[in-house]
Amino acid sequence: MSAPVLQIDDLHVRLPDGAERxxxxxxxxxxLSPNEILCVVGESGSGKSLTARAIMxxxxxxxxxxxxGAIRFGGEDLTRVTPAxxxxxxxxxxxxxxQEPMTALNPVMRIGQQIDEVIRFHAKLARGKRxxxxxxxxxxxxxxxxxRMLRAYPHELSGGQRQRAMIAMALAMEPKVLIADEPxxxxxxxxxxxxxxxxAALQQKHDTGVxxxxxxxxxVADIADRVAVMQHGRxxxxxxxxxxxxxxxHPYTRSLIAAVPGLVPRAAKPVARDTLLEVRSVSKTYGGGxxxxxxxxxxxxxxxxxxxxxxxxxxxxxVGESGSGKSTLARCIVRLIDTDAxxxxxxxxxxxxxxxxxxxxxxxxxxxxxxxxxxxxNPRSRVGRIIADGPIVxxxxxxxxxxxxxxxxxxxxxDARAYDRYPHEFSGGQRQRVGVARALALRPEVLVADEPVxxxxxxxxxxxxxxxxxxxxxxxxxxxxxxxDLRVAAQVCDRVAVMxxxxxxxxxxxxxxxxxxxxxYTRELLAAVPGRHWRAPLVAPFDDRGARSASGESNG
Amino acid sequence: xxxxxxxxxxxxxxxxxxxxxxxxLIALGASLLFPEDPFRLVGRPMSAPGSNDFLLGxxxxxxxxxxxxxxxxxxxxxxGLLATTVAVALGVVLGGIAGYFGGWIDDLVMRVTEMFxxxxxxxxxxxxVAIMKPSIQSIVIAxxxxxxxxxxxLVRGEFTALRNREFVQACHIVGMGDLRIMLRxxxxxxxxxxxxxxxLMVATAILIESGLSFLGLGDPNVISWGFQIGAGRTxxxxxxxVCTFPGIAILLTVLAINLVGEGLNDALNPRLRER
Numbered sequence: 001m002s003a004p005v006l007q008i009d010d011l012h013v014r015l016p017d018g019a020e021r022x023x024x025x026x027x028x029x030x031x032l033s034p035n036e037i038l039c040v041v042g043e044s045g046s047g048k049s050l051t052a053r054a055i056m057x058x059x060x061x062x063x064x065x066x067x068x069g070a071i072r073f074g075g076e077d078l079t080r081v082t083p084a085x086x087x088x089x090x091x092x093x094x095x096x097x098x099q100e101p102m103t104a105l106n107p108v109m110r111i112g113q114q115i116d117e118v119i120r121f122h123a124k125l126a127r128g129k130r131x132x133x134x135x136x137x138x139x140x141x142x143x144x145x146x147x148r149m150l151r152a153y154p155h156e157l158s159g160g161q162r163q164r165a166m167i168a169m170a171l172a173m174e175p176k177v178l179i180a181d182e183p184x185x186x187x188x189x190x191x192x193x194x195x196x197x198x199x200a201a202l203q204q205k206h207d208t209g210v211x212x213x214x215x216x217x218x219x220v221a222d223i224a225d226r227v228a229v230m231q232h233g234r235x236x237x238x239x240x241x242x243x244x245x246x247x248x249x250h251p252y253t254r255s256l257i258a259a260v261p262g263l264v265p266r267a268a269k270p271v272a273r274d275t276l277l278e279v280r281s282v283s284k285t286y287g288g289g290x291x292x293x294x295x296x297x298x299x300x301x302x303x304x305x306x307x308x309x310x311x312x313x314x315x316x317x318x319v320g321e322s323g324s325g326k327s328t329l330a331r332c333i334v335r336l337i338d339t340d341a342x343x344x345x346x347x348x349x350x351x352x353x354x355x356x357x358x359x360x361x362x363x364x365x366x367x368x369x370x371x372x373x374x375x376x377x378n379p380r381s382r383v384g385r386i387i388a389d390g391p392i393v394x395x396x397x398x399x400x401x402x403x404x405x406x407x408x409x410x411x412x413x414x415d416a417r418a419y420d421r422y423p424h425e426f427s428g429g430q431r432q433r434v435g436v437a438r439a440l441a442l443r444p445e446v447l448v449a450d451e452p453v454x455x456x457x458x459x460x461x462x463x464x465x466x467x468x469x470x471x472x473x474x475x476x477x478x479x480x481x482x483x484x485d486l487r488v489a490a491q492v493c494d495r496v497a498v499m500x501x502x503x504x505x506x507x508x509x510x511x512x513x514x515x516x517x518x519x520x521y522t523r524e525l526l527a528a529v530p531g532r533h534w535r536a537p538l539v540a541p542f543d544d545r546g547a548r549s550a551s552g553e554s555n556g
Numbered sequence: 557x558x559x560x561x562x563x564x565x566x567x568x569x570x571x572x573x574x575x576x577x578x579x580x581l582i583a584l585g586a587s588l589l590f591p592e593d594p595f596r597l598v599g600r601p602m603s604a605p606g607s608n609d610f611l612l613g614x615x616x617x618x619x620x621x622x623x624x625x626x627x628x629x630x631x632x633x634x635x636g637l638l639a640t641t642v643a644v645a646l647g648v649v650l651g652g653i654a655g656y657f658g659g660w661i662d663d664l665v666m667r668v669t670e671m672f673x674x675x676x677x678x679x680x681x682x683x684x685v686a687i688m689k690p691s692i693q694s695i696v697i698a699x700x701x702x703x704x705x706x707x708x709x710l711v712r713g714e715f716t717a718l719r720n721r722e723f724v725q726a727c728h729i730v731g732m733g734d735l736r737i738m739l740r741x742x743x744x745x746x747x748x749x750x751x752x753x754x755x756l757m758v759a760t761a762i763l764i765e766s767g768l769s770f771l772g773l774g775d776p777n778v779i780s781w782g783f784q785i786g787a788g789r790t791x792x793x794x795x796x797x798v799c800t801f802p803g804i805a806i807l808l809t810v811l812a813i814n815l816v817g818e819g820l821n822d823a824l825n826p827r828l829r830e831r
Contacts (some may be wrong), residue, residue, distance in 0.1 A: 334729050356731075363731035376722035380744040386723075390730040438726065 004031035005176050005209045006055070006094075011069035013047070013054055013233075024050045024064060026233040032177060032209040037200070039212045039220045039241070041256070042230035043457040048213050051230075052179045054079075055211075056096055057086045074176070092122040095170040099182040101162035105154040111138075111165050112150030118172040137168040141198060160191035164198065171202060178203070179211045184219065188321035189484065193528035196223050215458065217260045218487070218531030221245055229253045246537050259462035260536050261487040263529060265510040268494040269313065276478050277333070277366075277446055279308040282342030282352070284328055302328040304502035306342070308480075310446065315472065315479040317493030317510070319486060319525070325502040326482045327371075330450045333480060334368045335359055346446075364394055367439035371451040373431035377423040383409075383434050384419035390442045401441075408437035411474075412467060429460035433467065440471065447472075448480045453488060465491060486529050490514060498522045562823040569819020575812035579805075583629035590623035594779040598623075602795045613797035615788055621798060625805050628781040632809065635692065635765045636758040639699035643761075644754045646700065647707025648743075654708070655715025656738050662712070669705035677702035681764055685773045692775045695768055699761045710753055714746035748824035755817035759810045766806050781806050 013025035025047045032038050042048040053059050055071055057078065071078040078089065090096075098104040106114060115134040119125060125133070131150075138146040141164040154162055163183060170178055180199065184192040200223050203210050214220060220227055224241040229250065237250040248254045283306070287299040302325045310316050320326045331337045333344060335351060344352040351362050370376035377386055384405050391401035409418055412433040423431055432452060439447055449468065453461040465488065472479055483489050489496055490510060497507035498521065506519040517523045526532070564570060582589070592598060601618040603610045612622040654665035672680075681698040688694035718724060719742065727737050768774055769782030770789075781802040788798025 331725075336725055336728055360731045363729065366729075368726070368729050370722040370726065372722055376726055378723040378741055378745070381741075389727070389732070393730050393732045393736075435726075442730065 002033055002035075005034045005074070006032040006211070007070075007072040008051070008055070009070045009072065011051065011054060011071065012067040013050055013059065014065050014067040016063045020045075021232060023047075023067075023233050025054065028069075028230075028233070028235050030228055030235065030238055032211055034176065034209050035203070035207045036225040037203060037210040037212055037223050039214060039224035039227045040230060041214060041217065041220055041227060043215060043256075043459065046230040047233035048230045049181055052096070052181055052211060052213055055177075055179065056090055056094065057083075058090075088122065091118055091170075091175075092173045093175050094177040094179065095173070095175040096179040096181065097163070097166045097170050097183045099185050101159065101166045101186070102154065104166055105162060107154050109153075110150065111152050111154065111157070114165075115150070115169050115172055118169050122173045133172070134168075137172055138165075140171070140202065141165070141168045143168070158191075159187050160195060163187060163191075163195050167195075167198065167202070171206065171208075174206055175208060177209045177211065179213070181213045182215070183212075185214070185216070189486070189530070190321065190524055190528040192219075192530065193222075196530070199223065216530060217245070217257060217458070217536070218529065218534070221531030221534035229256070245534060248537075255459060257536050259459040261462070261465070261485075261491040262536060263487055263490055263514075263532055264535075265490040265514050266492075268509055268511060274312040275309050276312045276347060277308075277310040277480075278343070278345040279306055279329070279333065280343040280345065282306045282329070282332055282344065283340050284325075284332055284337065285340055286328075301325075301502045303332060303339075306499075306502075306504050308497060308504070308507070310478050310480060312445075312478055313476055314494045315481055315492055317481045317483060317489040317496040318499055319483055319489050319496055320499035321484060321525075323501075324499040326484075326499045327450055328502075329499070330368070330448050330480065330482050334366050334448050335362075336368070360394070364390075364442040365445045367442055367444035367447055369432075369435050369439050369447065369449040369452045372455050373428045373435060374423075374455075376435050377431055379423055381422075382419070383421055383423060383426075386423075386434065387438045387441045390438060394442065404441050405437070408441045409434075411440065411471065412437045427460070428456050429464060432456065432460075432464050436464075436467065436471070440475070444477070446478050446480065448482070450482045451484065452481075454483065454485065461488075468492070486514075486525060498525065559823055563819050566819045566822050568815050569822070572812040572815025572819065575808055576816055579629055579809050579812065580633065582626050583633050586623075586626035586630055590620065590626050592620070592623060594623040594627040595619060602791070604795075605797050605801075612801045613795065615784070615798045616791055616795070621784065621801055624779045624784045625781065625802055627779050628784065628802065629805065629809070631692070631775075631778050631780045632762045632765060632806075635695055635699070636761040636813075638696045639703070639761040639765075640754055640757045642696065642700035643703040643757060644707050644750065646704040648711050648750065650704070651708035651711030652715050652738055652743070655712035656719055656734065656742070658716065658719075662716075665708065665712070669708050672702070672705045678764060678767060681768060682771065682773060685768055690768075690773050690775055692778065695765055695773075695775065698768075699764050702764070703757055703760065707750070707753060707757070710749060711746065714749060715742055718742045718745055752817055752821045752824060755820055756814060759813040759817070762806065762810055762813070 009029050011025055011028045012023055015022060015024045028051055030038065040048045040051065050064065054066060055078065059066060066079055073094065078086065112134055115137060116130050119130045119133055134150060135146050138149050143149045143161060143164050157165065184195050187195060196219065199210065212223065220241065226239065227241050227244040228235050228238040229244065229252065231252050237244060237248065237253045244253060248257055282303055283301065284303040285299045285301050306329055308316065318326045318329060332339045339352050342352060343350045346362055346365060351359060384402065387405035387408055388401040391404055392398060406416055406419060409416055414430060414433050423434065426434065452468065453464050456464060471477065481492050493510050495508060496510050496513050497504050498519065500521050506513065506517065506522050513522065514526065517526055597618040598620050599608050599610060599614055599618050601614060601616050603614040605611065605613040610620055612625065614620055650665050654662040680702050684698035684701060685694050688697065724737060724741055727741055765780065766782030769780040770786040772786060774780050774783050784802040785799045788795065792799055
């Protein structure tokens with residue numbers, strides 16, 4: 001292996017006093033060779049992003065500051081260079097791409113101008129040459145119609161195209177090191193697959209050293225040459241991708257890998273042919289209204305003629321990419337938004353058009369768990385009240401409701417003392433448990449879960465999935481499970497419906513669908529799952545308690 | 557961190573609170589300090605501060621300026637608080653309904669607030685007091701009428717943002733009624749901006765009241781700072797103290813309330829400040 005292009009020695013980054021721990025990054029050392037992709041993996045708060053920011057000289061000082069250690073780059077120590085030199089390094093010799101391309105690009109500048117700016121800051125080139133270079137870059141990142149792309153504004157591009165434009169900017173000066181901070185996390189799975197292969201191809205072509213920060217082991221399996229695993233600001237394991245993924249040595253790495261849901265569908269439960277909930281040709285169009293002065297617009301068909309059936313005791317997955325209408329469909333089912341057409345039959349009764357009062361008896365039967373554990377609990381209410389409110393609204397006495405709230409807290413694995421606390425005192429995973437308890441307090445028959453784990457770290461995600469599986473079995477619940485993650489769907493669902501642009505393109509038993517998908521879109525989705533060829537080794541059978549202590553559910 | 561400690565971190569807010577406390581004490585103790593009716597002629601007219609037993613001098617008719625300021629503090633604070641309470645109540649109700657239900661109700665309420673906001677508020681207040689008879693009651697009504705639209709727009713914005721949050725949707729799924737969602741779920745989450753705006757509105761109300769009294773539209777039966785300044789305006793060059801001391805009283809009170817409002821803002825919206 002050739003000499004490292006970037007070497008970090010004993011880096012310490014200090015957090016402000018009163019923070020959870022003293023150092024955001026503690027005694028971190030690693031080396032990055034040219035032409036290699038080093039993945040830094042860790043859960044939120046592990047310090048993986050701050051290491052990258054320290055390299056770029058972009059720490060949020062003065063609260064978070066560099067304390068000691070060295071960042072060696074081509075004979076220089078980047079912690080000691082002048083700000084002017086650092087500016088030349090940044091974007092020229094080391095460049096960075098970010099998670100959210102919409103906020104990282106300037107919305108009022110054309111893509112061409114933004115690429116041109118990078119070149120202009122770092123090299124003295126004539127206007128025509130800069131333009132030629134920009135065009136070449138846009139072609140390199142495989143953006144369609146390069147001439148037009150240079151004239152486009154960021155909002156005219158799709159998410160994937162914006163990320164390509166960011167990569168073009170980052171590669172403008174042929175940097176020796178490219179830092180990619182969760183560059184595909186905000187993208188759909190098919191787009192993610194394209195961006196990952198683009199990064200790998202460009203890295204090969206230009207001999208760039210890539211520092212790739214991610215939380216997703218699937219992504220790691222797809223592109224990493226070497227992997228560094230971070231926990232609480234320290235590197236616990238660093239080795240070749242093969243060894244970390246297939247024979248992890250550190251217990252934390254083991255617990256992380258054990259928590260990654262496998263892509264092999266679980267065995268479907270034998271289900272009674274007893275249809276509990278039926279969705280019949282439901283449609284919902286957003287917008288299309290007539291403004292005071294504007295003309296009426298077409299509107300967006302968020303759900304287009306959807307048909308579903310949920311049998312008693314079954315878990316039905318609805319998978320799809322962003323904008324496919326899966327969340328809208330979920331909200332239609334629980335009558336959070338009104339449908340435009342179609343029927344929603346619960347035990348044979350059409351509830352799609354019921355008024356508020358007549359809907360009330362069905363409310364308790366259909367409950368929902370939300371995606372964002374931070375937005376779904378009222379920050380000003382105590383947890384106990386949040387859970388007890390439902391039964392009280394539906395006519396239970398206060399004492400009964402409170403007793404039930406305590407019972408539910410226990411059921412979802414929270415301490416009874418949680419009853420008098422406020423949501424902000426809990427971590428994301430614990431809040432999601434409160435959300436589940438709130439839904440269960442009404443003794444529902446159908447639980448609609450809208451991406452309940454996509455905002456959570458992988459080990460916490462495993463715990464919440466395990467909780468959902470347990471209560472489903474204990475309470476004989478039927479579940480509609482919305483997710484964009486096929487791995488999660490494989491673990492949770494008996495049957496899966498695939499949605500695209502508001503339409504259900506295919507549905508069937510999970511195992512059959514994963515093995516023999518018929519619709520080309522389903523096949524495309526399955527092919528795009530990151531790390532689909534990697535099967536997590538059975539290093540340690542999943543242990544709930546072990547993972548909880550290792551992942552530190554208290555960070556939140 | 558406790559509310560008080562966050563508030564106390566802002567030194568000028570503490571100063572404001574101290575000044576405000578003094579003003580309140582003077583208002584409460586006015587009858588003890590100056591048992592006489594402040595309108596009574598108690599000595600030589602145009603006495604300079606310190607002469608003829610007048611701490612802050614006397615005006616053209618021999619009324620005690622200090623007594624006027626003490627009793628005026630009562631009127632100013634009373635009108636400021638009353639007008640603000642009415643305006644906030646009106647604004648919260650209308651803004652909350654507009655923001656929560658949206659649609660044509662929202663359009664209607666917003667067009668109404670715009671109508672109010674296109675008229676300069678002080679002129680509008682003068683007009684209202686002139687139509688009604690000048691009295692404490694009519695001044696309170698006039699000030700509330702010109703200041704509720706700002707509160708309504710603020711509350712409407714907060715409600716519009718919060719009504720689509722997931723925790724509110726969760727309440728809908730449980731089948732909770734609209735009134736309960738508005739009062740118990742949404743309102744507590746937008747109290748901080750309402751408190752901050754309300755505290756600053758007290759200062760504006762005091763200013764409007766002073767302006768109205770200065771123009772002779774105050775309640776003729778109660779003394780107020782604006783009235784004192786209006787009465788002393790003609791002798792500004794020969795007896796400066798008649799205008800100056802009530803003016804300083806207005807300045808200090810309004811400043812103090814603004815400082816307290818800023819402090820409340822810092823304490824209630826800590827994230828805003830750190831940005």
